Amino acid sequence: MADFRYGPVELYLVGLEGDRPSPATIAALADLLEGGLFRLLDFVIVSKSALGEVTVTEIEDETDEYGFGGIELAEIGIAGDEDIAELAELIEPGTSAAVVALELVFARNLAAKLAASGGVVLSTERIPAPVVNAIMDLADEA
Numbered sequence: 001m002a003d004f005r006y007g008p009v010e011l012y013l014v015g016l017e018g019d020r021p022s023p024a025t026i027a028a029l030a031d032l033l034e035g036g037l038f039r040l041l042d043f044v045i046v047s048k049s050a051l052g053e054v055t056v057t058e059i060e061d062e063t064d065e066y067g068f069g070g071i072e073l074a075e076i077g078i079a080g081d082e083d084i085a086e087l088a089e090l091i092e093p094g095t096s097a098a099v100v101a102l103e104l105v106f107a108r109n110l111a112a113k114l115a116a117s118g119g120v121v122l123s124t125e126r127i128p129a130p131v132v133n134a135i136m137d138l139a140d141e142a
Contacts, residue, residue, distance in 0.1 A: 007108030
């Protein structure tokens with residue numbers, strides 16, 4: 001079996017109210033990580049001025065200042081400059097967002113077994129929770 005150090009990674013762009021994550025956002029992230037199914041690899045704050053100028057803040061050395069407490073970032077820099085620049089285009093002027101890289105630890109074993117058996121993932125698609133819930137609500141009403 002192939003020995004993978006990491007499972008698949010998902011990048012999220014999360015809009016923020018203000019220029020930093022709220023304590024509730026940090027608490028939700030901590031709860032998610034506590035279960036061991038996910039690992040936080042990177043967390044970058046991207047702010048766009050009213051004129052469209054982009055500021056990127058890597059919080060690796062400032063985790064306490066941003067309220068992360070005991071939450072550790074496993075692999076700083078996995079969200080590369082190109083990823084951040086592409087995602088920054090989605091941020092409205094005068095607002096901020098966080099680029100969050102989460103490793104899907106639960107999928108590492110599956111990825112290793114697929115690779116060892118010669119399997120190749122040809123595509124993957126995530127259906128956002130609001131879409132799934134709207135579809136299920138419509139099905140329940142029918």
